Amino acid sequence: MPVFFEQNLIDSWINEDAPLLDLTSQVMGLHHQASQMTFIARGNYIVAGSEEVMRVITNCQGQVTDYLPSGTSCHAGQAILHCTGPAHALLRAWKVSQNIFEFACGIATQTHALVTTVKHHNSKAAVLTTRKHAPGLRKLALKATLAGGAMPHRLGLSETVLIFPQHRALLGDWQNIQAALQARQGELAEKTVVIEVETLEQAKQAIQAGADALQFDKVPAAQLTEWVSQLRPLHPHLRFLAAGGIRLDNAVAYACSGVDALVTSSLYYAPPADIGVRIEKGDAQ
Incomplete structure (x- = not known):
């Protein structure tokens, strides 16, 4: 590591x-x-x-x-x-x-326990860890999760494009998000644009705006399974992430929902x- x-x-x-x-x-x-x-x-x-x-x-x-x-x-x-x-x-x-x-x-x-559980039920799904750890412990927490078999979801604000509802609130509407992304297409050639959503309607709007990946926040696993099954055939190159409240006791349900990765902060509080x-x-x- x-x-x-x-x-x-x-x-x-x-x-x-x-x-x-x-x-x-x-x-x-x-x-x-x-x-x-x-x-x-x-x-x-x-x-x-x-x-x-x-x-x-x-x-x-x-x-x-x-x-x-x-x-x-x-x-x-x-x-x-x-x-x-x-x-x-x-x-x-x-x-x-x-x-x-x-x-x-x-x-x-x-x-390791979470990764093993997820891989047992969905060998293609990854476990990704967030930057929501106690201040000052980023490097040691990162090393520990790597040792256990996970990968970092996002190491910091400078690394990835991840549009949250808080960004959307300031931008006004989905059309403004789409315009901003289209204006930067060249600069974003090597970047993945991830947009966090909470509903199926938001997911469709995010796709229209230019998302490369959708991060579903706090969506129950059963509901997420239904949404992913609808969206993936229509958008086979889109990636799907499950985030919010994912722990060892519910990881199996999320691993079987059809997402590409599970994003979690719970491991930092082991x-x-x-x-x-x-x-x-x-x-x-």
Whole structure:
């Protein structure tokens, strides 16, 4: 998962937890004693964030000796990462690293479950994740969903043309949307124009306006099945997306509705994985 994490982001995670010193380690005299630390899965998970944990540990002056890459399956009791170094280094990196693993592995595992469910019922349907995550967590959330088998729906405003009802409200009517898109046809030659709709009538108007794809927002799966079955024979090159309230418990219905992709934010709120941490003296076996 080649998501780029700037060095200042890694530093900020460490600085957030221990901006000056680890006072407990200082008081207890835990400084340069040889130590080792192991992160252990307490459940069956998809690993995510291990490369970033490696950087946290290295920045704290530890050395990673073994790890499972992001996207790897692990079972309860399995070691995800092992490192060595002076006590102060490992203790400083400990909680930051554990937090990264628990957040990222939780999302990756939930993502994998959703993707597996969808693919089982519709092998051609994709699971796409939105940009509706907690502020500051975009890169780690993105990496975790990639590790679980999903793809990003939209990484930011600069990436895609996605016309929401809020845009339509400012433009006035569908004719103005059509005129704006026609005026930019050359500039949009390599872009896909997606228009979000909520009704069948809006879908027909969006197609007339020049949509390449329709994003149906909060349309019940049974209704969406009916609409897609009507529209696809008439517009075979059009793509259909289901969005709004899609979760593991209703994914099967949406996967069977005939859409090309399911767009979801729910994966960002997956329960965290339970990752144990064992710290021992350096000569421990």
